[in-house]
Amino acid sequence: MWHFISEQISDNVGHDFICDDIREVKQGDTHKAYKISDGRHRYFIKLNDSGQLANFSAEAEGLSHLKACEVMRVPTVICHGVVEDHSFLVLEHITMQDGDKDDWFTFGQQLALLHKNQTQEMYGWQDDNYIGQTPQPNQWHKKWARFFAEQRIGYMLQLLAERGESLPDIDRCVEATERLLHGHQPVASLLHGDLWSGNTGFHQHQAVLFDPAMYYGDREADIAMTELFGKFPQAFYDGYNDQWALDEHYSYRKPVYQLYHILNHAVMFGGQYLTSAKATLNTLDA
Structure with a gap:
């Protein structure tokens, strides 16, 4: 699965990406989430069962539309799709802090x-x-x-x-x-x-x-x-x-x-x- 997702990322970012560091992160109650890295680039991945692809597709569309407004920072959508029995959404990884x-x-x-x-x-x-x-x-x-x-x-x-x-x-x-x-x-x-x-x-x-x-x-x-x-x-x-x-x-x-x-x-x-x-x-x- 991770090899396929890495290939999809590579195809969409224009350079080779092979994840060698996969870390699960806590992200709500509705899906699993991971931070993956090849040592130089990091991405945020959401995973769910294959039936949830429509949900991820709608999220990708919303993020892309919101980003195009150029008002606030919005993570870039890299790709989304289905692999094996999982749907996935790959986003730019953004490190968050508290605001003052x-x-x-x-x-x-x-x-x-x-x-x-x-x-x-x-x-x-x-x-x-x-x-x-x-x-x-x-x-x-x-x-x-x-x-x-x-x-x-x-x-x-x-x-x-x-x-x-x-x-x-x-x-x-x-x-x-x-x-x-x-x-x-x-x-x-x-x-x-x-x-x-x-x-x-x-x-x-x-x-x-x-x-x-x-x-x-x-x-x-x-x-x-x-x-x-x-x-x-x-x-x-x-x-x-x-x-x-x-x-x-x-x-x-x-x-x-x-x-x-x-x-x-x-x-x-x-x-x-x-x-x-x-x-x-x-x-x-x-």
Whole structure:
């Protein structure tokens, strides 16, 4: 397997690469990850079963698109494919460090610029992709409230219902979400889509983004995610607002944007996430 991956790397970088140092690194709960080296060059490898190739293909597309925006550091995609019974994704290896206050402030500014400058007329994405291991539908839509209610909240609820989970009525929850967002027609900004601390880092004081779940939507959805699983440092929000201040009603919409990610974690892991999701849904459906 490693010989084949080395050959694929060689073909894509234009020089011979034969890995002689393979080290597994901790990288989430959904796949295995490795750092490989030939003594001169290093690469970051994700491995999963062969059925996960579509997930890696979507990630590669998102990373390449995000990198082309030239706003923040994004690892270069080297190659992806299938070998034996494994799918793989090879990325540039970037050594991460913690950021200081100034780094986080600049990161906030850069994200605001991404949201402000990378826009288009409709909500969605050119293809369906994934949020973690969960499929994420992205059919283009002109109305944000309908897009988010149906393709985010409604879709996750349907996945949970198909697993036999007892939930509030899906149609009522979708309608309640649409009512909550009714009249809110924000700029369709390019979103990272899964923006939490585990998908960010810093290299030489420069912010790095990875593991996107990209689509065009309300920029507040990205900000809400940064506040869900361990809020980013305040300097980040200061930097963001320095470039493009959040709307005064953001806090009203934040819970429903966070609900999407809680539902996704309920789909992937169940347990306390399902309990939390049900509590929020009951409030939404009240």
